[in-house]
Amino acid sequence: MSSANIDAPIVITGICGRLGKRLARVLHRERPVIGVDRRPFADKPKDILHAQLDLRRKKLKDVFRSGNVAGIVHLGVLHDPRASAEEHHSWNVAGFAKLLEYVAQFKIPKLVVLSSANVYGPQPGNAQFLTEDAPLLGGSRFGEIRDLIEVDMLAQSFFWKRPETETVILRPVHILGSVHNAPSNFLRLPVIPTLLGYDPMVQVIQERDVVNALRTALRPGVKGIFNLGGPEPLPLSRIIDILGKSSLPIPFSLGNMMMKRMWSLHLTTFPPPELDHIRYVCMVDDKRSREELGFLPAQSIEDTILSVHADR
Amino acid sequence: MYPWLVPLRRDRRARAPQIPHSSALATLASAAGGFARSAFPFAKKLVDEGIETWMARLLGEELSARMDRVPVNLGSAGVDRFGFDPEWAKYALSAAAVLHRHYFRTDVFGKENVPTGRVLLIANHSGQIPIDAAMIGAAMFMDIDPPRFIRAMVEKWTQTLPFVSMLFSRVGQVVGVPENARALLEQDEALLVFPEGARGISKTFDKRYQLAEFGLGFMRLAIETNTPIVPISVVGGEEQYVSIANLQGLAKFLRMPAFPIMPQLLLPGGQLPLPTKYRITFGEPMRFTGDPDDDDSVMEEKVFLVKQTIQSMLNRGVKSRENIFW
Numbered sequence: 001m002s003s004a005n006i007d008a009p010i011v012i013t014g015i016c017g018r019l020g021k022r023l024a025r026v027l028h029r030e031r032p033v034i035g036v037d038r039r040p041f042a043d044k045p046k047d048i049l050h051a052q053l054d055l056r057r058k059k060l061k062d063v064f065r066s067g068n069v070a071g072i073v074h075l076g077v078l079h080d081p082r083a084s085a086e087e088h089h090s091w092n093v094a095g096f097a098k099l100l101e102y103v104a105q106f107k108i109p110k111l112v113v114l115s116s117a118n119v120y121g122p123q124p125g126n127a128q129f130l131t132e133d134a135p136l137l138g139g140s141r142f143g144e145i146r147d148l149i150e151v152d153m154l155a156q157s158f159f160w161k162r163p164e165t166e167t168v169i170l171r172p173v174h175i176l177g178s179v180h181n182a183p184s185n186f187l188r189l190p191v192i193p194t195l196l197g198y199d200p201m202v203q204v205i206q207e208r209d210v211v212n213a214l215r216t217a218l219r220p221g222v223k224g225i226f227n228l229g230g231p232e233p234l235p236l237s238r239i240i241d242i243l244g245k246s247s248l249p250i251p252f253s254l255g256n257m258m259m260k261r262m263w264s265l266h267l268t269t270f271p272p273p274e275l276d277h278i279r280y281v282c283m284v285d286d287k288r289s290r291e292e293l294g295f296l297p298a299q300s301i302e303d304t305i306l307s308v309h310a311d312r
Numbered sequence: 313m314y315p316w317l318v319p320l321r322r323d324r325r326a327r328a329p330q331i332p333h334s335s336a337l338a339t340l341a342s343a344a345g346g347f348a349r350s351a352f353p354f355a356k357k358l359v360d361e362g363i364e365t366w367m368a369r370l371l372g373e374e375l376s377a378r379m380d381r382v383p384v385n386l387g388s389a390g391v392d393r394f395g396f397d398p399e400w401a402k403y404a405l406s407a408a409a410v411l412h413r414h415y416f417r418t419d420v421f422g423k424e425n426v427p428t429g430r431v432l433l434i435a436n437h438s439g440q441i442p443i444d445a446a447m448i449g450a451a452m453f454m455d456i457d458p459p460r461f462i463r464a465m466v467e468k469w470t471q472t473l474p475f476v477s478m479l480f481s482r483v484g485q486v487v488g489v490p491e492n493a494r495a496l497l498e499q500d501e502a503l504l505v506f507p508e509g510a511r512g513i514s515k516t517f518d519k520r521y522q523l524a525e526f527g528l529g530f531m532r533l534a535i536e537t538n539t540p541i542v543p544i545s546v547v548g549g550e551e552q553y554v555s556i557a558n559l560q561g562l563a564k565f566l567r568m569p570a571f572p573i574m575p576q577l578l579l580p581g582g583q584l585p586l587p588t589k590y591r592i593t594f595g596e597p598m599r600f601t602g603d604p605d606d607d608d609s610v611m612e613e614k615v616f617l618v619k620q621t622i623q624s625m626l627n628r629g630v631k632s633r634e635n636i637f638w
Contacts, residue, residue: 124477126487126489127495199478200481201394201397234386236391280471
């Protein structure tokens with residue numbers, strides 16, 4: 001397979017995100033890397049080619065036309081909860097569908113999609129550890145993430161329709177580190193609000209471990225869906241203990257009301273339904289990634305948690 | 313006293329970096345947090361010592377000594393991956409153990425029948441509120457060697473209740489889905505199941521000690537995970553609350569599992585369960601083989617064997633006791 005070909009380039013969409021940059025820095029030492037992102041790549045290593053364009057644009061085709069691309073890592077998913085639903089949908093779903101079209105057309109041998117364990121959704125009736133076969137119910141209580149579920153589903157159907165492309169879907173739990181996602185931002189708060197009387201078990205994974213998993217997924221022969229569980233699960237309260245911060249327990253009804261009000265007044269970046277993540281469990285069974293992918297998180301749980309303040 | 317827990321957390325707190333706070337709210341909350349951090353251990357120490365002396369007086373030094381011998385699978389933070397925390401379980405167990413020894417004065421038979429390693433405990437369910445589960449839990453801890461913590465399954469709506477969800481998870485109760493049961497047994501735990509479910513616990517007095525219909529799920533689970541089944545009979549639970557009727561229509565309307573009519577609730581002190589004498593018998597382990605996905609009819613035959621065993625243990629237990637209360 002040509003993905004074994006070390007001279008063929010890997011395309012990374014959304015390369016200008018923090019995770020994308022990290023992956024690019026690791027990967028460009030081993031093989032050519034092409035980045036696709038509509039944002040500029042500020043401190044780009046010289047040997048990385050960067051195509052500054054929108055995924056939905058026709059010009060994207062030129063990226064694939066120019067060389068025999070060995071694989072694509074799709075990180076270009078829009079997570080901004082403030083963006084309009086239409087923009088979200090068109091970017092995440094239409095853009096990804098376009099990308100899949102080119103993967104099929106140019107017979108690209110490898111596609112790695114970074115989905116998320118959030119697609120399962122925190123629910124009161126969740127099994128403690130959800131396997132890859134669990135239904136994706138994340139949208140039932142939190143409509144705004146439906147397009148992320150759709151991306152996951154599109155990738156799944158592509159997996160079946162195009163067996164000649166090795167499609168890998170990674171579903172990591174909450175990613176912590178220098179990334180600006182909801183869980184990292186939440187743990188960066190000086191005082192961490194919790195829900196009075198709830199203390200769910202939580203899994204977290206460090207961004208460097210996610211980068212490693214993405215690299216492992218590029219290995220020829222790897223395909224399928226893999227949950228990434230990170231180090232051992234902990235109760236939320238112990239995570240706050242490890243950070244050495246205080247928590248502020250708020251009754252759910254009050255917290256929910258406040259969040260809704262603050263959200264409508266643009267005082268918070270956390271959408272109110274995300275409260276479910278500190279109320280119910282949403283943990284994954286990562287047996288398959290440990291056994292089939294051979295992926296083990298290298299960072300300890302303490303280092304993973306403390307890494308949200310690493311760039312201070 | 314419980315070296316596997318406390319020092320670990322204290323060290324970590326000391327090592328954690330101090331985050332500079334900016335806003336007034338943050339300062340206020342951190343001050344409150346700081347106060348709480350110094351006040352809580354003190355209060356906790358008082359409570360801990362209080363409970364310890366109380367336990368020692370009522371139960372002898374036994375409980376603490378047993379606590380050190382329980383096999384548990386703990387992570388570095390002192391909880392297992394289901395959120396079970398032995399420090400919390402200690403309090404729940406000491407309360408159950410006091411009831412076990414001094415209120416219901418439980419007699420335990422067949423202690424030698426409980427194997428070490430994974431086991432499914434299948435028992436009759438009775439008594440309107442699940443005191444029988446607590447008594448089996450106390451018996452497994454106080455009377456069986458080596459002592460065991462039991463795990464049980466709870467309804468998923470309990471997870472929506474604040475404090476209840478947290479308490480259940482810390483004392484080892486998990487949401488009742490097959491995946492969780494499988495994971496617990498693969499972890500070699502002792503899992504308590506009442507196959508009668510709500511049908512059993514809300515029996516009226518005229519149906520006492522007559523087993524209601526058994527679910528089949530536990531048998532599939534036992535075969536799939538190759539787990540021995542220990543049948544258990546609990547005698548004494550049916551008389552703790554005498555229910556003369558169960559208003560199912562009203563229960564459905566109120567979205568409750570049952571609506572029992574219990575005249576004793578009107579008497580002063582009748583809200584407490586009657587101090588009947590509990591007799592818990594552990595039967596010999598039963599092993600089943602076959603295909604876990606077999607037809608219901610095949611499963612029913614196997615389940616019937618377990619049900620028959622428990623029913624005859626119950627009949628013998630009821631017949632041999634001379635008095636309900638002693």
